[in-house]
Amino acid sequence: MSRWEPNARGRLEQAALELYIERGFEQTTVAEIAKQAxxxxxxxxxHFADKREVLFWGAGALRELLVSTVADAPESAAPIDAIAAALEATGGLFQERRESVLRRQSIIAANAELxxxxxxKLATLxxxxxxxxxxxxVTDPAASLAAEAGIAVxxxxxxxxxxxxDQRDLSHHIRESLVELKTVLADR
Incomplete structure (x- = not known):
């Protein structure tokens, strides 16, 4: 093998997803992932600390996007609206990788550890x-409540x-879920 391998991370991720779906997460080894790639x-x-990281390596970029969008929200934005803007900003990231995200989610759903x-990861976000x-x-508990509600949304x-x-985009579902939350909070 040559010293430089183009798109090694992507190839490893693809190989891991294929093997996790075919054989199961627990039954797949790092050696098998590398060989498949x-x-x-x-x-x-x-590229990865362990075989779990193949599924979670994007959390840092997601965190940065959420935090920067909250920071860049208009000063007049209510805390929940700044959070909503951050959540909607993630829609494009997930939409462009829809098939990979769906495969990743099926692997996570099948394993208690994952x-x-x-x-x-969600608590960290x-x-x-x-x-x-x-x-x-924004002071607490408002900051924590808005962020936790945002993660629930x-x-x-x-x-x-x-x-x-119908394959509507994630941003659509975020907006719809946020409306539901606001409706629940408004009901007395």
Whole structure:
């Protein structure tokens, strides 16, 4: 094999997803992923800390997008509206990778350890957005409540998007779920 492999990360991710779906996450080894991608285990570990990271490596970029969108929201925006803008900004990221995201989600849904890891990721995103709101001058508990509510909206919207036979985009489901939340909060 040559020293430089084009799109090694993408090839490893693709190979891992294929193997996780075919054989199951637990039954797939790093060696098998590397072999399927035509790469070495060493190359795998240059890109991913372990085989779970293949499924979660994009969390950092997602966090940055959410935090920067909250930070850039108009000063007049209510905390939940800044969070809503951040969530809607994620729609394009997920939409352009829809097939890969759907495959990833089916793998996570089939494994308790991965579902737990996904919940930890979502909690981390909520904390990051709450901190971004605090930097905007929003005090607690409002910052934490808005961020946690936003993550709840995202989870519901994502579940709807994954199962949507009409294939409406994620942003549509985020807006729809946010309207539902506001309706629930307004009902007395």
């Amino acid at each position: 035509g790469l070495t285990e060493r190359t795998f570990f240059r 579902r737990e890891r996904e919940l930890i 909520a904390s990051a957005m709450a901190e971004a709101l605090r930097r905007r001058g 995202f989870r519901i919207a994502f579940e709807r998007w994954v199962t949507d036979t």
